[in-house]
Amino acid sequence: MTVSTCTERELISRIQQQLPPAPAWLPVGIGDDAAVVEPARNRLEVFTVDAVVDGVHFDRRFTPPAAIGHRALAVNLSDLAAMGAQPRLVLLSLALPADLPLADFDGIVSGITQLATREGIAVIGGNLTRTPGPLTIDITAVGTVKRRNVLTRGGARPGDLVYVSGSIGAAAAGLGWLQRDGAGVANTCVERYLRPIARLKPGLLLGRNRAASACVDLSDGLADGVRRIAEASGVGITIDASALPVDPEARHWFESIGQEATHAAICGGDDYELLFTVRPRQRGRLKAAMLHGGVPLTRVGVCTADRALLLQATPQTAQAPLPDGFTHFR
């Protein structure tokens, strides 16, 4: 059975069956011409949209349907986390090839709804269309944040310390593993690639405690994130390569295929960690995020007045230019 055997109404009701009851702030949800939402009191709204496309952002040959759905939502939640926002609601827009098996459709939807339910996010509506092109899942996510707690990329100053959450390189290694060995391979790197974890709790705590002066999520690699903060803030950044929290299993994978692990981890995408800066005097404000964020936060560099982006291999060696991150349009 494929999705083309169902009407749009039937597919929508298959989505609805997987959703919890609508919250009180949603007087009109799925099933009308548009959704009606009551704004959250004393909060600003944060909007983001991101699509995942078969053949570009995932490969159906080794990505289970539920993982596709999970990723499509997680990448949006990661953007909200980087703004210090609490996710509240999402709109789904799915473009489905006619030959998509109905079981895969249900699996994709379950990946979305399970993550949404776990994080207390309402699916308030969306759109379904048939496409002659690749499977595409486009999600609009809306979060809320107090005005004083918004995190942006633009607040770093020379002297600010640079931190990263969790570890880097695992997702890129996991993708490499899947591309070589196919769908059967399972390890922590593959899991990090298939089911990225948006760092919502650390993002919220960094915003709430006003600990971070700038923040970005790592979708296209640490090198790319460094560049984004540097550009938006008008600073340079020097990264201490020896301090980088490269995932040990990823390091092992990169070395096994003859790549320099730190370089590969810096350039590899899909980590969805947070890269942020902290004023030296305000390091104490990191405490709550350190204790309750659920992931380690590692100091990896410093912002400079000189606009250069540099990688310092060891304190004894010379600084080298920071390599480029992953780019989609090259």
Ligand SMILES: [Mg+2]
């Ligand atoms: Mg982002």
